[in-house]
Amino acid sequence: MSVKYTSSTENYLKAIFHLQKSDGIVTTNDVANELQTRPASVTDMLKKLKAQKLLIYEKYKGFKLSNEGRKVALQIIRKHRLWEYFLVEKLSFGWDEVHEIAEELEHISSKKLIDRLDEYLGFPKSDPHGDPIPDSNGKFTLPKQVDLLNLPLNKVAEVSSIGDQSPEMLELLGDKGIALGTKLEVKKKFAFDNSLELKIKNQSMVTVSEHVAKNVFVKYDE
Amino acid sequence: MSVKYTSSTENYLKAIFHLQKSDGIVTTNDVANELQTRPASVTDMLKKLKAQKLLIYEKYKGFKLSNEGRKVALQIIRKHRLWEYFLVEKLSFGWDEVHEIAEELEHISSKKLIDRLDEYLGFPKSDPHGDPIPDSNGKFTLPKQVDLLNLPLNKVAEVSSIGDQSPEMLELLGDKGIALGTKLEVKKKFAFDNSLELKIKNQSMVTVSEHVAKNVFVKYDE
DNA sequence: ATTTAATTTTAGATTTGTCTAAAATTAATT
DNA sequence: AATTAATTTTAGACAAATCTAAAATTAAAT
Structure with a gap:
C-alpha cells in the first residue's frame, strides 16, 4: 500500500535526489537554494523526512536519501516526465513551457492514473528534454550513446557530444x-565512402563525411 | 489576470455552488456536511471568502456566492468534468472510478492547460455522468429534454424522468x-404505430409502444 | 411568550510548513 | 592553534486550515 506524502515532502525528496545525482554530496544550503527557501526550513524538513525513514540524517554531519526516499523521488520524477511528455505530444505545448505545469501535475497521487497515462503514451523512454522516464518500478534505461556511423537508420537521436572540437570542425558543424x-x-x-545523409530536425537534408560522422556522438532510446 | 486560490477555497466554492443549485438556500451545516468538516471551520472559511469578495455573507443571516465566486466555482467544475472526460475517453477508466482522481486534478491551476485539454477532447458538452461541462467563459448548454418519440435516431440519451408513474408502467419499464x-x-x-426499437446500453434491443415512448423523458446533448 | 432545541459563531488550541534571529558547530585563514 | 567566516541548527513566531468547547443567536415547541 503506497503511503501519501505532502507536496512539500515530495518536492524536498525530488530536489535532494537531483542534487545527489550531480555532486554526490548535498548540503542544507544547496537544498535551500534549489527550493527557494531558507536553510532553517530545510533543517526542519530534514527532521521530518528522517522521522518518516525517507532520509539518513545526522545533524551537522550531512544527509542522503534512504532506499525508500529514493524510490519515492523516482516516482515523482516519473510522474513529472510523463506529464511533460503528455503536454508536448498530445496537447501541443512547447517543450520549454511544460515544466511549471508538470510541477503541479507530478503531485497527483493516483498510481493507476500514471500507469494508464504511461500506457496511453506508449511507454515513452524519455521526456521532451531527453531525460529518461523511470518505469513503474523506478528503473530507467539510459539512452544509448554512439557515434553517427553506428546510429541505426531512421532513428531520431540527439547530439550529445563532439569528439574533435577543432575550430574547423565546429565551423563545418555550424554550417550544417x-x-x-x-x-x-x-x-x-x-x-562507398561511409558518408551519411542526415535529416536534421526543422531543416533540410545534409551530407557528412565518415570523418565527421566519427566525431559526432548522439544518444537515442532503445 | 486570473487570481490563484487554495485548494481549500476552491472546494468550498464548489460545494456552495452545488448546494445552491438544489436548495437555493445553503446553510453552514450543509456545507460542513458536504465537505466532511465542522460548522466552526465553515464559519472561518466564510469569513475568508467574504474578505476575498467571493461570497455575500452576514453572520447568522446566511450567505450566497458573489458573481465572482460563481465564476470561480464554474471554472473548477469545468476542470473537474473535463478531466473526468479525459480519464474515461482517453485512459479507459470506468465512469464510476474517476471522481476521486478528478477531485485532485481540478486544482491544477494552468488555464492554458485546461483550454488545450478541452480542445484535445473535442470540446465535449457533458462529462461521463452526463453533467454539462462549462466552456471557458463559464457558460454551459443544458442537455435537451424530450420524450422518446422526439429523440433523434442513433442519439445516445439518458432517461431523466417518467411521466406516468403508475405501477403498471413501472413494471413494464423495469422489465424492459x-x-x-x-x-x-x-x-x-x-x-405504422409509432412504436420504437431501442438499444439500451449493456443490453439487447427492446421495443416500446407509442404510449410508453410518450411517457419516458430523456436528455441528450446538442 | 417562555422555554427548549438547533444552528451558528467565537475563543482558544493544534498541525504543517514556513520565517527571523540567535546559538552551535564545522571549515577556512592567517 | 587561534581567530574569523561560513554553515547548520535551535528557539520562538506566524499564517492557513482545521479542531473542541463554550457562547450567541435564531428557530421550534410547549
Whole structure:
C-alpha cells in the first residue's frame, strides 16, 4: 500500500535526489537554494523526512536519501516526465513551457492514473528534454550513446557530444546546422565512402563525411 | 489576470455552488456536511471568502456566492468534468472510478492547460455522468429534454424522468430494463404505430409502444 | 411568550510548513 | 592553534486550515 506524502515532502525528496545525482554530496544550503527557501526550513524538513525513514540524517554531519526516499523521488520524477511528455505530444505545448505545469501535475497521487497515462503514451523512454522516464518500478534505461556511423537508420537521436572540437570542425558543424542538442536521423549510408545523409530536425537534408560522422556522438532510446 | 486560490477555497466554492443549485438556500451545516468538516471551520472559511469578495455573507443571516465566486466555482467544475472526460475517453477508466482522481486534478491551476485539454477532447458538452461541462467563459448548454418519440435516431440519451408513474408502467419499464439514468438510443421508428426499437446500453434491443415512448423523458446533448 | 432545541459563531488550541534571529558547530585563514 | 567566516541548527513566531468547547443567536415547541 503506497503511503501519501505532502507536496512539500515530495518536492524536498525530488530536489535532494537531483542534487545527489550531480555532486554526490548535498548540503542544507544547496537544498535551500534549489527550493527557494531558507536553510532553517530545510533543517526542519530534514527532521521530518528522517522521522518518516525517507532520509539518513545526522545533524551537522550531512544527509542522503534512504532506499525508500529514493524510490519515492523516482516516482515523482516519473510522474513529472510523463506529464511533460503528455503536454508536448498530445496537447501541443512547447517543450520549454511544460515544466511549471508538470510541477503541479507530478503531485497527483493516483498510481493507476500514471500507469494508464504511461500506457496511453506508449511507454515513452524519455521526456521532451531527453531525460529518461523511470518505469513503474523506478528503473530507467539510459539512452544509448554512439557515434553517427553506428546510429541505426531512421532513428531520431540527439547530439550529445563532439569528439574533435577543432575550430574547423565546429565551423563545418555550424554550417550544417549541427550543435549539441540537435535532433536528427540518418536517412542513407553510402557504403562507398561511409558518408551519411542526415535529416536534421526543422531543416533540410545534409551530407557528412565518415570523418565527421566519427566525431559526432548522439544518444537515442532503445 | 486570473487570481490563484487554495485548494481549500476552491472546494468550498464548489460545494456552495452545488448546494445552491438544489436548495437555493445553503446553510453552514450543509456545507460542513458536504465537505466532511465542522460548522466552526465553515464559519472561518466564510469569513475568508467574504474578505476575498467571493461570497455575500452576514453572520447568522446566511450567505450566497458573489458573481465572482460563481465564476470561480464554474471554472473548477469545468476542470473537474473535463478531466473526468479525459480519464474515461482517453485512459479507459470506468465512469464510476474517476471522481476521486478528478477531485485532485481540478486544482491544477494552468488555464492554458485546461483550454488545450478541452480542445484535445473535442470540446465535449457533458462529462461521463452526463453533467454539462462549462466552456471557458463559464457558460454551459443544458442537455435537451424530450420524450422518446422526439429523440433523434442513433442519439445516445439518458432517461431523466417518467411521466406516468403508475405501477403498471413501472413494471413494464423495469422489465424492459429502463430506469432513471439508463442510457439508450432509438434505432428504428415504425410509422405504422409509432412504436420504437431501442438499444439500451449493456443490453439487447427492446421495443416500446407509442404510449410508453410518450411517457419516458430523456436528455441528450446538442 | 417562555422555554427548549438547533444552528451558528467565537475563543482558544493544534498541525504543517514556513520565517527571523540567535546559538552551535564545522571549515577556512592567517 | 587561534581567530574569523561560513554553515547548520535551535528557539520562538506566524499564517492557513482545521479542531473542541463554550457562547450567541435564531428557530421550534410547549
